[in-house]
Amino acid sequence: MDENKEYKCTCCDSCSEELPGNNTQNRKIYIPVGLSLAALLAGIIMDNLISRYFNSHYRLIWYILAYIPVAYPVFREAVQTIRQKDIFTEFSLMIVATLGAFFIGEYPEGVAVMLFYSVGELFQASAVDKARKNIKSLLDIRPDTATVERNRNYITIAPEDVKTGETILVKAGEKVPLDGIMISVSGSFNTSALTGESKPKTIREGEPVLAGMLNIDKVIYIRVTKKYEDSSLSRILEMVQDATSRKARTELLIRRFAKIYTPLVFFFALLVTVIPYFFVTDYIFQDWLYRALVFLVISCPCALVISIPLGYFGGIGAASKAGILFKGANYLDLLTKVNTIVMDKTGTLTKGVFNVQDIVSSVAVEKDELIEYAVALEKKSNHPIAKAIVAYGKDTIKDYPATDIEEIPGHGLKGDINGHEVLAGNANMMEKYHISYDKSIDLIPETTVIIAIDNTYAGYITIADEVKEDAADAVRNMYMNGINQVVMLSGDKSSITESVASRLGIGKAYGNLLPEDKVKHIEQLKSDNENVVAFVGDGINDAPSLAMSDVGIAMGGMGSDAAIEVADVVIQTDQPSKIVTAIKIAGATKKIVYQNITLAFSVKLIVLILGGFGVANMWEAVFADVGVSLLAILNAVRILKMKF
Incomplete structure (x- = not known):
């Protein structure tokens, strides 16, 4: 948005007078x-x-x-x-x-x-x-300069001239000019300009930092991951x-x-x-x-x-102040008609912050070897589960060479690790490649990643996620604000999906779903003309469902670019309760x-x-x-x- 631009009245085609902006x-x-x-x-x-x-x-x-x-x-x-x-x-x-x-x-x-x-x-x-x-x-939070490390010196340049992979320095009281990954041990940030939340947020080493956040603690260092024009801040300005x-x-x-x-x-x-x-x-x-x-x-x-x-x-304007971005006034109208909300689980209702709970290997494979192969494969993925496995084994593994990595949506990953074909995914992945595994794994109430090496079952890793603090209140308030039914769709196993849904008070929940299965569920809901459907998600695999629904709502704080691009409404705080706020606005x-x-x-x-x-x-x-x-x-x- 150009602050020097002369804005025209858009009230009707016949009215073209300038609306004073200064x-x-x-x-x-x-x-x-x-x-x-x-x-x-x-x-x-x-x-x-x-x-x-x-x-x-x-x-x-x-x-x-x-x-x-x-x-x-x-x-x-x-x-x-x-x-x-x-x-x-x-x-x-x-x-x-x-x-x-x-x-x-x-x-x-x-x-x-x-x-x-x-x-x-x-x-x-x-x-x-x-x-x-x-x-x-929002223009006031757009930093004019960035301090970047070049030739062992820090120089001040325009954010547009910083390249991905470079390291920038942000002093206390300065705004972060570009999206990146925290290199320092930790830092405290005011994120109100992006999310509408005044409570300071602590970001630790390896976690993402977004342009527009205000550093309120100490000098921190960030490795840039996105060009200025691709940053969260630029995307927000463009969407508004x-x-x-x-x-x-x-x-x-x-x-x-x-x-x-x-x-x-x-x-x-x-x-x-x-x-x-x-x-x-x-x-x-x-x-x-x-x-x-x-x-x-x-x-x-x-x-x-x-x-x-x-x-x-x-x-x-009121929505943007609350950290909610409507991509058009037409979606304000449409959201008032929504009576069915369909939600993804991981990253939407749960934090998407996974921790490895247990590693179980088969007789033919050592536990350390299992995690080494899993980490080598999962390093190529940005999925929260993959990040949890990599974080768990980063200090103890061998650096196995990985080639021909292929992500199979709704299933898992496949690749060549140290000369062996390795599969890591869910039960559907094993069935797809006709690999026999211990069926008792299906009864485990946590998320499991099953590993196969050279078409032979090698073991599994259990991972736990955590439900967001406001998720239960959000679901309850949805019912209180005119929503007739709330449905959960997840690629995770059915037992986990149903357990989370029960805790949150969600009436219907379906697990073990591929992206195309989610789309079919939404199509089925939309086949009833009385249903106006909103879908809420955050991942790349949610993009088809976001596009298919009447109103697509993306969790934009940590959501994928694909989900944010396709969605009609973006929740910058990643809080499910903001969905109810959007409905009220x-x-x-x-x-x-x-x-x-x-x-x-x-x-x-x-x-x-x-x-x-x-x-x-x-x-x-x-x-x-x-x-x-x-x-x-x-x-x-x-x-x-x-x-x-």
Whole structure:
């Protein structure tokens, strides 16, 4: 997101005015508004105190001078939209209404209509800036420099110029410029800019560190693993920028409505002026033209086309503040309809931090030899289980050469280790290669990695994972927030999957699943038209399920790039409880949007009827239109203050 970029209003196709994003742009509106307001008040005073010296010619010239500062920008925008063959816009509507007021001699009202329209623009600009503040604050965490080791010296360069594999130094109080692996023993970091969590996080040697984290402890050293453009921070900025440009269905509907609504307003205003001529005996053209102008002013769709996009924008901002990234306003809408949540187990509901519990070898293989072969093979994988095995045996193993490593999704790894074909995986892996093994392994309640060497069973390694602290509360709150069913799908053995599901209160759980099996389960759920399905996962093998679901939710803190790319919503904290937070934010956003729609239509309808019968004058129409717009805008930004 370019902070110097001039942002355009996206409320409707006919509206292309710049939304002020800095003080210089705001002054461009404040100055003409101030001049027009002063001239209008002076004109009203002269009308009442020195009217005999303030004749019609001087009066007209005075109000034209008051009119020009606020009318010029609107005329300019109207010309631009007409050039684009878009004639019936809010700009042309304002121009016709105000010029009509001048035509019938209602000069102060003509100035007032344009002036209050400009005041509404000021409030709109302020509200947009406030809603954007959460998102643009991400720019403040983007480090400008990186201290990198080159030729045994540390030099300061731009993060974009640092290469993967290089070592960077981060001092206490500095932000981490690039994603990498901790080389120092440990460090304490403030991760609130990325995750929304204020609690410091301790990261130890060998664990990942993300760009944008604030080092609050001491000097630490990091080995860079990703280029700047591929870092988590850059990815977040890109996703948030894209999110603000993707329209929700309601927003798109209002845009289409505005394109039809505005020409109809002109047509009905014309009818209000002309039709009474044929039915009213004491017809006075100026009176009915005045009623038509009141009709035009109150019919301005500003409240709708401003507040609805702003409501979604506020929802995206509130979510990003909580460490949740929606890739589009449309997913805020869709998440409110979700009634079925399908979840992966490892890394989603469990920490994905595994520890080796036991190593059991067959008679033909020594225990040390078994772990040595397993480590040599698993070193080529980024799976949490593989990392646990490597960490367990890193100080005691021989460095066996490994070639032809192949990852078989949902099964395990296959490769040539020290001249032997080695398989490491689950029971499905053994069955795939027709290898007999001890079937009692299937009854073990922990995760097991079965090893085969040269097509012969060699033993197994048991590994335990830990359920996330907030997982049980998250599942319970899902049911309390409109979710009818929660399902767990896992590639892990069924006994483990069912055990974890039982502990968390999940009704249905299926284990021993390949990625394509997960997709089939989701397809089956979606075959029931009443189900709107969200899938939550974090791994590469979850990408097909994330893409297949109605809403894909990725655990983005430690999740794979593939999962994050495919997902529609990204949970930066990796906390299952944030799924419920996302649902609440989506629901609050939808409620605010519909409140604004109801408010705008009901007030406008009442004043339209009053104006048609000659009860409401143009001043009341102006205050009603601007008042509704301001209330709708204030309601839209209210979401930023809500607690979820």
